[in-house]
Amino acid sequence: xxxxxxxxxxxxxxxxxxxxxxxxxxxxxxxxxxxxxxxxxxxxxxxxxxxxxxxxxxxxxxxxxxxxxxxxxxxxxxxxxxxxxxxxxxxxxxxxxxxxxxxxxxxxxxxxxxxxxxxxxxxxxxxxxxxxxxxxxxxxxxxxxxxxxxxxxxxxxxxxxxxxxxxxxxxxxxxxxxxxxxxxxxxxxxxxxxxxxxxxxxxxxxxxxxxxxxxxxxxxxxxxxxxxxxxxxxxxxxxxxxxxxxxxxxxxxxxxxxxxxxxxxxxxxxxxxxxxxxxxxxxxxxxxxxxxxxxxxxxxxxxxxxxxxxxxxxxxxxxxxxxxxxxxxxxxxxxxxxxxxxxxxxxxxxxxxxx
Numbered sequence: 001x002x003x004x005x006x007x008x009x010x011x012x013x014x015x016x017x018x019x020x021x022x023x024x025x026x027x028x029x030x031x032x033x034x035x036x037x038x039x040x041x042x043x044x045x046x047x048x049x050x051x052x053x054x055x056x057x058x059x060x061x062x063x064x065x066x067x068x069x070x071x072x073x074x075x076x077x078x079x080x081x082x083x084x085x086x087x088x089x090x091x092x093x094x095x096x097x098x099x100x101x102x103x104x105x106x107x108x109x110x111x112x113x114x115x116x117x118x119x120x121x122x123x124x125x126x127x128x129x130x131x132x133x134x135x136x137x138x139x140x141x142x143x144x145x146x147x148x149x150x151x152x153x154x155x156x157x158x159x160x161x162x163x164x165x166x167x168x169x170x171x172x173x174x175x176x177x178x179x180x181x182x183x184x185x186x187x188x189x190x191x192x193x194x195x196x197x198x199x200x201x202x203x204x205x206x207x208x209x210x211x212x213x214x215x216x217x218x219x220x221x222x223x224x225x226x227x228x229x230x231x232x233x234x235x236x237x238x239x240x241x242x243x244x245x246x247x248x249x250x251x252x253x254x255x256x257x258x259x260x261x262x263x264x265x266x267x268x269x270x271x272x273x274x275x276x277x278x279x280x281x282x283x284x285x286x287x288x289x290x291x292x293x294x295x296x297x298x299x300x301x302x303x304x305x306x307x308x309x310x311x312x313x314x315x316x317x318x319x320x321x322x323x324x325x326x327x328x329x330x331x332x333x334x335x336x337x338x339x340x341x342x343x344x345x346x347x348x349x350x351x352x353x354x355x
Contacts, residue, residue, distance in 0.1 A: 005031055007350045012343050023337040025054050028346070038149040038211065041329045042253050042275060042297065050324070050349040052332035052342070056149030059207065061136035064199065065126070069095040070104045070155045076140045089156065090126035090195070093165045106165050113166040116181040119188045123166065128198045137206040144209040151255065152203055152210050157217040158192040158243065159236045160226070176231050189239045197246045204250040212253040215243065220260020222282060232268040240272035248273070263288055270295050278333025286322055289330065299333020309340035316341050320348035 016027045030037075032048060034055035041047040059075035060067045067073045071085030079085060085097035086104055093112060095104040113122050137144070144150065156162050163172040163185075175181045196215070203210055217240075219225050219232070247254040256274040258265075263283040270292065278299025279288060289298055300319060306312040323330045332345075 007347070007354060009347075011350070012347065020054065023054065023335070026339065026342065030346075033147065035147055035149045035211075041331065045327055045329055046353070047329045048350060048353060049346045050319075050330060050332060051149075052345075053335045054342075056151060056211075057143060057146070058151050058153060059140050059143060059210065060153050060155075061133075061140065061207075063131040063133055063136040064154075065090045065131075066155050069093075071097045071102075072153070072155050074153075076143055077136060089165070090128075091162075091166070092124045106168070111166065111168045111171070114171060116163075116167075116175045116184040116188055119166075119184060119191075123188075125191065125195060128195065128202060131202070133202050133206040140207070144207060149212070150207075150210045151212040151214055152207065153214040153216065153257070154196065154199060155216050157215045158196040159189055159217050159239060160219060161217045162192055163188075173226060176227050176235055185235065189236070193239045193243055196243050200243070200246055200250060200252075204252070210252060212255050213247045214255040214257050216257045218257075218259040219265055220258070220262040223261055225260060225262050225265050229265055229268060232265055233271065237268050237272045240274075244273040266292055266296070276331065278331070289323055289328065293325070293328035293330070297329055297331060299331040301334040302332065302336055303334075305336040306338065306341065309338070312338045312341035313344045316344035317348060319345060320352055324349050324352035326353060 011028060011030050013029045014026050015029050018025050018027075030049075034051065037048050038051055038056060041051055057075075060072050061075065062068065062073045062077040062079065066089045068079060068085060069087055069089040071079075071081040073079045081097055082099050086095050088094055091112075094107040094110045096107040097104045113119060156165055160172065160176070163175065166172070167175065175185055200213060203213065217236075219227070225232075244254040253275045254273065256269050256272075256277040258269070258277060259280055261280075261282050263279060266277070266288060269277050274296065276297035276299060278301055279285060281301050281303045285298065285300060292298075300323065302315075306315055
C-alpha cells in the first residue's frame with residue numbers, strides 16, 4: 001500500500017516540464033501517477049498528496065456550441081476568443097465575448113423568455129446527435145490517451161444559470177419563487193436536465209477516458225446566495241440529483257462549479273450528490289471543511305500569489321496544518337504557479353497522510 005511507503009525527498013525532483021497556458025506543469029519523481037492519486041482521492045478518500053489542477057487536464061470540445069459561445073474551448077482544439085468566441089449557444093441564446101473581461105455574457109437586450117409558462121413555444125432545443133462528436137474525439141485522441149486525469153466542463157449547466165441565460169437575472173430569480181410559474185419551471189428543468197444527460201451520454205461514448213464531469217450553476221454573489229435553501233432544495237436539487245446520478249452511472253466523478261458566497265447552501269450540493277465543489281475565497285473554507293469535509297471533497301481556492309518563495313512555503317504549511325486530515329481529502333481548486341508552494345504542499349501533505 002502507498003500509505004506505508006515512507007516519503008523520500010527524491011520525490012520532489014523534477015523530471016520534466018511543460019507549458020500549460022500561462023503556468024508551467026512540472027512532473028516530479030512521485031511514487032504513483034497523478035491519475036492514480038486522483039482516483040485514490042475520490043474513490044478511496046485516501047490520497048497520497050493534495051492534488052491540484054496541474055495534476056490533470058481539461059477537454060471541452062469545440063463540438064459543444066456553448067464552448068464557443070462562452071470562449072471555453074479547451075484541449076487539442078482551439079479558437080481565437082477575440083475573433084471567434086461568442087454567438088449562439090446550444091439553445092440559440094446570443095452571447096457576447098469580452099476580451100477585457102476574459103469571458104462571455106448574454107448579449108444585452110436579447111433575452112428570449114419573459115414567462116416560464118411560455119417556454120415550450122419559445123425555447124428551441126438542440127439536436128445533440130448532430131454535433132460533430134467524432135471529429136472532436138479524433139482531434140483530442142492524443143490527449144485522451146495520455147493517461148491523465150481528464151475533466152470536461154459543461155458551462156451554463158441546466159438550472160439557475162441556464163434560466164438566467166433565457167430570462168435575464170431578475171426574471172429568473174422571480175421565476176424560482178413565483179407560484180404561477182412553478183409547474184412550468186419544473187417541466188423546463190426536467191427538459192434541460194434531459195439535454196444535459198444526453199450530452200453526458202455522448203461524452204461517455206466518444207470520450208470514454210474522461211474521469212470527471214464539472215457542471216456550472218452559479219448560486220450567489222459576493223455577499224450572499226441568490227435564493228433560499230428551501231428554494232434550492234425544492235426547485236433545483238431534484239434535477240441536479242438526477243444529473244449527478246447519471247454522471248455516476250457512466251463511471252465518472254461529478255464536480256460542482258458554483259460561484260458566490262454559497263457556504264450556507266452546501267447542504268443542497270451534498271443532497272444532490274456532488275462529489276466535490278471548489279468554493280470561492282469569500283466562503284469560510286475551514287468551517288466547510290470541518291463540518292462537511294467527510295461528506296464532500298472541497299477544492300481550496302487560492303487567491304493572491306505570494307510575493308516570495310518564503311511566503312509560498314508559509315502558505316503551504318498553513319494549508320497543510322488546516323486541511324491534511326485522513327479520511328477528509330481536499331483538492332486545490334484554483335492555482336497560482338509557484339514551485340516553492342507546490343513542493344512544500346506536496347511534502348507536507350504526503351507526510352501528513354502517512355502519519
